[in-house]
Amino acid sequence: MSSSLTRRSFLGLGAAAGTATLLAACGDGTVAAPGTAGGTLKWGWSSVTSWDPVTSSAGWDVHLLSLVYAGLTKLDEKGNAVPALATGWTYDSAGTTLTFTLRPGLKFSDGTALDADAVKQSLERGRDFPKSLVAAQLANVRSVTAPDATTVVLGLAQPDYQIPNLLAGKTGMIVSPAAIAADAAALATKPVGAGPFTLTSYVQNAKAVxxxxxxxWxxxxIKLAGFEAYPLPEPATVVAALQSGQYDVAQIPGGQVEAAKAAGLRVQVIPSLVVAVLDVNITKKPFDDPKVTEALRYAVDRAALLKTAQFGHGEVAYQxxxxxxxxxxxSLxxxxxxxxxxxKQLLAQSSYGTSPVDVVITTAKAEGVPEQLQSQLNAAGFKATIEVIPQAQATQLVYVQHSKALFVDQFAGRDSAVQAFQVLFGKEGLMNPGRQTPPELADALAKVSRTPLDDPTYPSVLQAATAVAVKSMPNVFLYSVPRILARRANVSAIPEFTVVQRFEGVTVS
Incomplete structure (x- = not known):
């Protein structure tokens, strides 16, 4: 039997990386005051596709959903699964039975009890609801039982030690069964969870109070009395909006960092799991030729793209x-x-010979990286053109219809390593438009799932899978995208959580 408290997630930092302090030295060297409950934080961030975690269609939604929902686990600042609604968990020796122990006396924001039966109903809805967008992540959960009010037992079809991490995200957010029974469709705009805040007012794409x-629990x-969330401000106006008090905290682009500092704002550059990537469809010309796909990897000047897109905030990425x-x-x-x-040499060895290879760069915005990428590809033997499509149609055209050969995108990492691999490389993976996964990668991922996170071999098993994926799949990773937050001086430092932004201890004076 293994205790949750000894498990390391796929994000677990090595000893040399040190341990981040939750409320101290958060990026700009300031320390959050302990404070008392009070103040309302106005956050310029994003809108949600749905306040129902089961029907939310964007990974980015998890940041706002985490304000109103809680899961059995959460991820700490290093990405490790730690107790939340559950005080701990254990696996059986076979790795196919996972038992969670809940905190007693938990309540949803509607006042109803959050007990083991409520957890059972919520997880089963995520797995079985026909319109659920998290169902695939729960496919390995054969059964959910509630032998008593504080015990939840998951029966797994096969060993999977990633579940505690998986349940820390949208997949494991617990929804009130009473709200589901009353009007499940209403959850899209009226969430009922057990998170740190309760949604009291919502105007879609405008404001959440x-x-x-x-x-x-x-x-x-939680020191804040209230929270207001707004759609992401325009890059050109975000600093002025912060100065005026329209927002207290907002995400800013790398190009606005110096302007924000000059305006007296505090800036935190928080490492995240977001990485810029080129999605390549190997069923479309010219990438149906492996030599062309390989040539693309060497034709990209990642450092130059990083400087253009992020003004150097981030790192070149190959994985x-x-x-x-x-x-x-x-090794990568x-x-x-x-x-x-x-x-050029690889293109000459391809079926296209020495002729320039036509390729269309599909993007939602031509300026910046796509234009620079076009120039780089043309210098390496391609003949690249740019096609701009509406952002609202990108998912349908690229990932549902699989009609585009090359798309400029970003990938937001997931709570579990295997979940991230499935999205990027799985046969049904959203960001795998070619829908092909080589057998050696499938075998490597299966081995990751079967390896306990506290097993000394886990990091090497996971790293081996990463190496297989990068070498065998066509995705071209470019650079990391940190979460850059600017805040007014009256706001204490923001905790630096890698995966999901949290606000424990934050105060507004």
Whole structure:
């Protein structure tokens, strides 16, 4: 039997990386004041596709959903699964039975009891609801039982030690069964969970107003009395909006960092799991020729793209995981360094010979990276053109219809390593438009799922899978995208959580 408290997630930092302090030295060297409950934080961030975690269609939604929902687990600042609604969990020796112990006396924001039966109903809805967008993540959960009010038992079809991490995200957010029974469709705009805040007012794509939930299991850590969330401001106006008090905290682009500092704002550059990537469809010309796909890897000057897109905030990336985390493979460092001469050589060896290879770069915005990428590809033997499509149609055209050969995108990492791999490389993976996964990668991922997170071999098993994926799949990773937050001086430092932004201890004076 293994205790949850000893498990390491795929994000677990090595000892050399040190331990982040939750409320101290958060990026800009300031320390959050302990404070008392009070103040309302106005956050310029994003809108949600749905307040129902089961029907939410964007990974980015998890940041706002985490304000109103809680899961059995949560991820700490390093990405490790730690107790939340559950005080702990254990696996049986076979790795196919996972038992969670709930905190007693839990309540949803509607006042109803959050007990084992409520958890059972919520997880089963995520798995079985016909319109659920998290169902695939729960496919391995054969059964959910509630032998008593504080015990939840998951029966798994096969060993899977990633579940505690998986349940820390949208997949494991617990929804009130009473709200589901009353009007499940209403959850899209009227969420009922057990998170740190309760949504009291919502105007879609305009404003969400939340108040502190006194029944939250960790309410003592929530100092804010209220929270207001707004869509992401325009890059050109975000600094002025912060100065005027329209927002207290907002995400800013790398190009606005110096302007924000000059305006007296505090800036935090928080490492995240977001990475810029080129999605390649190997069923479309010219990438149906493996030599062309390989040439693309060497034709891209990642450092130059990073400077253009992020003004140097971030790091060049050849893989989906950042440095310092268990999934990061040192063997891949610099594997596809910029080499236009090699790219030309590979194209000459392809079925296209020495003629320039036509390729269309599909993007939702031509300026910046796509234009620079076009120039780089043309210098390496391609004949690249840019096609701009509406952002609202991108998912349908690229990932549902699979009609585009090359798409400029970003990948937001997931709570579980295997979940991230499934999205990027699985046969049904959203960001795998070619819908092909080589057998050696499928075998490597299965081995990751079967390896306990506290097994000493886990990091090497995961890193081996990362290496297989990067070498065998066509995705071209470009650079990491940190979460850059600017805040007014009256707001205490924001905790630096890699995966999901949290606000424990934050105060507004």
């Amino acid at each position: 939340l108040t502190r939930n006194p029944d939250y 960790d309410a003592a850590s 989906p995981f950042p440095k310092g985390y268990a999934g990061y493979s040192n 460092e610099g594997i596809y360094q910029y080499d236009p001469a090699k790219a």
